[in-house]
Amino acid sequence: MTGVEVVADDLVEFRASLDTWLDANGAVLAPGYEGAGELDQQMDQLAKVKALLFDAGWGRAGWPERVGGLGGSTLTRAYLGEALAARDLVEPGLFSMTEVLAPTVIEYAAPALAASVVPALLRGDETWCQGFSEPDTGSNLAALACRAVRTDDGWRVTGEKLWTSLAQYADRCVLLVRTGTTESAHRGITALFVDMDSPGITVRPIGTMHGGAEFSELFLDDVVVPFSRTLGDEGAGWTVAMDLLPYERSTSLWHRAAFLHRRLQEALESAPPEALDPSRLGEVTELLYAFRARSRGTQHRMADGDRLGPETSIDKVLLATAEQAVFDLVADALAPEVTTGDDPRSRRWRSEYLYSRAASIYGGSAEIQRNIIARRLLDLGDDR
Ligand SMILES: Cc1cc2nc3c(=O)[nH]c(=O)nc-3n(C[C@H](O)[C@H](O)[C@H](O)COP(=O)(O)OP(=O)(O)OC[C@H]3O[C@@H](n4cnc5c(N)ncnc54)[C@H](O)[C@@H]3O)c2cc1C
Missing domain, CATH: 2.40.110.10 (Butyryl-CoA Dehydrogenase, subunit A, domain 2)
Structure with a gap:
């Protein structure tokens, strides 16, 4: 696989060239297991994909040059995770850990320390x-x-x-x-x-x-x-910590929504038509698009250099709601597979359904996000 010149400033060109590169290298990038794979396999796959992306330049786009990046807009990072999730090349939550932790280390570690450790995280040589x-x-x-x-x-x-x-x-x-x-x-x-x-x-x-x-x-x-x-x-x-948590609710959630879109689409393609209630499907789609609309604004604010803060709690509530609605729909539409199926595909649906329950807990529970929205954004009550 040869390196490519990444044009990180022009998002349209970045997307098109990345898609072409992913198409051309699909066989090398693909996981060598069926279904979701075991966690060890997912971690190996993540390291493989991150190394290939880094060496070809894609994994460096949107990160500062002083930590091994190529500079350019952070929107390229949002699109990279979206493209990988849409193609099922990495487990999105594992991939997005970089988005949660690297910005904080870049901002708060001594510059020499950040310059020595961040490239290893971006390349998948290290896990944090x-x-x-x-x-x-x-x-x-x-x-x-x-x-x-x-x-x-x-x-x-x-x-x-x-x-x-x-x-x-x-x-x-x-x-x-x-x-x-x-x-x-x-x-x-x-x-x-x-x-x-x-x-x-x-x-x-x-x-x-x-x-x-x-x-x-x-x-x-x-x-x-x-x-x-x-x-x-x-x-x-x-x-x-307060600077880190908004990162947990910005680019990484955009990646997660791409994963939800793909899984919803796959469920629709395999569910018996009579198992799908159109109005419920409409509601779930609405939730996903409401999240996307909200998160698109967050991605642009981040790209413009704005400091993200408590307003990202809204993104987190929307994403958790959408994720649980998607998998509730899947669980009903593909009931036998999700509940009792024992092939890799069924086990994956079941595992993802169960994991969706955690969406309203990790990164701060839904109740805590609502407290933040009420107190810090709407000025309702004591801000503690
Ligand atoms: C999949 C997953 C991955 C995670 N990864 C990490 C990680 O990498 N690093 C890390 O540090 N943590 C991680 N966590 C932990 C996560 O941040 C906590 O679980 C979460 O913040 C809730 O804390 P708790 O579990 O102690 O629940 P508690 O704080 O005990 O809360 C229990 C319940 O009470 C509610 N509650 C608590 N206080 C209030 C209040 N003031 N008002 C209203 N309701 C309230 C909560 O919403 C919740 O429903 C992870 C959690 C999950 C599920």
Whole structure:
């Protein structure tokens, strides 16, 4: 496969050349398994596709040159994930982890550190994870207890994280720790960038009802983290987290919607016509397009350099609603396959249906998003 010159400034040209390249290289890029594959297979496929995309230039488009990118509009990144999801080349949630974590490290890590680690993530040579949630602290993130204390060697971190996606594969972790008192809540939190092979880290994968152990428990026992790995200032971790979360609700959700479009289309093609209620199908389509319309604005604001904030909670609520509606429809339209089928195709439908239940939990639950919308956007009640 030869490299290509990516024109990252012109979206129309970018889309056309990328599509041509994906068509030409479809056989090399395709996964070598049936159905959704196991998580290990999905991770191998992700690494393969990211390396091919990076080496050909597509995986560098829209990222700053100082971290190995080619510059150009972030809209190219939105389209890249959309095109891969539409062709079923990568699992969209796994692919989008880059969109969640890389912008934060680019913005808050020391420039030399960002320049050395981000290319490895973009190329799929490394996997990163996000250590925010804890056993007693999911929605109430400001109460997190994992603690870091200053020593002569650097930070010493002790505590536990929970639901850390891909921690069992990860080389690095964006970790939130408490460095101040719990009374200082937001101001007592610091963000660290931690090597996952540091002594004192134990990862225990958690099985899920959808079949893949996507996330893990993460135990940190006196883990030494150099001060040079602090993201932003000491005590500024809350700001880092609040800047990261909107990324979790922007480009990555655009990618996910492309996946939902494809799966809805595939369900329509295989469902018996009498199993599809046209008005319900209309409602589900409306939900998907409502999300797309909303998210299109978000993609453009990001491309214009606007700082994303709490308004992305609207995108998250719309996407979660659409995802669950799509798979509720699928579950009814393809009932025997989804509930009892045992071939790879049926297992995939079932797994995706079950996973869609998590859409209103990960990245902040639907209730918390609605609280943010009410308090911070509509000014209804106390903003805490
Ligand atoms: C698939 C998946 C992947 C994830 N990956 C990661 C990851 O990589 N890194 C990471 O750090 N975390 C991750 N999480 C964790 C996720 O962020 C949390 O599950 C989520 O924030 C909810 O926290 P919790 O599970 O502790 O639930 P809780 O906070 O205990 O909430 C339980 C219920 O109470 C509701 N609730 C809580 N507080 C309020 C309130 N004030 N008002 C109204 N309702 C409320 C919630 O909406 C929820 O329904 C992942 C979760 C899932 C499902």
